[in-house]
Amino acid sequence: MRLAFLASHGGSAARHITQACQSGELGAVPLALASNNSRSAALEWAREAGLQTAHLSSARYPNPAELDAAIRDFLVGSGADTLVLSGYMRELGPRVLEAFAGRVVNIHPSLLPRHGGRGMYGDHVHEAVLAAGDNESGATVHLVTAGIDEGPILAQARVPVLAGDTLPTLKARVQAIESDLMLRALRALAAEEVRV
Template sequence: MKIGFLSSHGGSTARAVVAACAAGELDATPALLISNNSASAVMRWAAEINLPRLHLSGAAYPDAAELDAAILKSLRAHQVDTVILSGYMRELGPLTLSAYKERVLNVHPSLLPKYGGRGMYGDLVHAAVLAAGERVSGATVHQVEAGIDEGPIVAQSRVAVLPDDTVASLRARVQASEGPLMIQALGALSAARETPAC
């Protein structure tokens, strides 16, 4: 499995997956990071660990179709076969989604289908969970399809919402579950590919 990451900010899930690969916990090779934010922490991290990285954004490709084509070309050039969205704040285009059908995974900081969709990202999700008085939140890994937070659910982790939780404290616990959840999902995906059809 050769993994490509798309990330806009810190890339905590990408970092967890790369660490799992380095530790031999996941039989995969990190192949490329693409970010739409050249100043992001995830781009600095990729440089530090010598992970190939590219800045592909709407600034250089104002036409969405051209950006989609550039992303797909870059993934193919690095022989990526599995794509992970790690806090990527753009929708993937139809070319990339079609070429990597059922091989693009995203992690979302809620128990989808709750608190998903347009406008539901990052701390906005945790604030909505707290405002609704939920007792349980968590993270979801799902296959990416057209639309925001759409696609079949692959795995979920459940995190208790504590009476004194703030957005920051809930975020910290949910985020801590996201990396292991993605690693679990990737391990299952890798095992499924290696199992011969009957």
């Protein structure tokens, strides 16, 4: 697999995946990272790691169709065949989704389909889990489609919701399983074990 990443902030998943590629833990090649945030730590890190980088945002491309085309052109031009969202806080446009159909991967901090959809990201998800009184949570790696958090599930991992859990404690428990779950899902996708 030839990987590209989209990130808005720190890009921790992109970093972990790139390290796994470099160590031989994941048989893939990281090529590029684009961010909608010109000051993101992910862009700085990716430049230092030798990845192709680009700042592509609505500030540079106010027309959504032009932004969608610019993102697609950068990603396709990088040589990537698989796109990983690493904390990317924007919806993908139809051109990007078409160019990488069946090869856009995202991780969501709940057991989809529970607590997914518009507005369900980051701390909002963990707050919803606690408010619902769920006895378990976890993370889901899924393929990205036009619907928010509606794409086919590649892998899930579960964690308990403990009595007395707060947003920080639950969040930490979920984040602790996300990196290995993403690697497992990417390995399955690379081995074509996943049937979409």
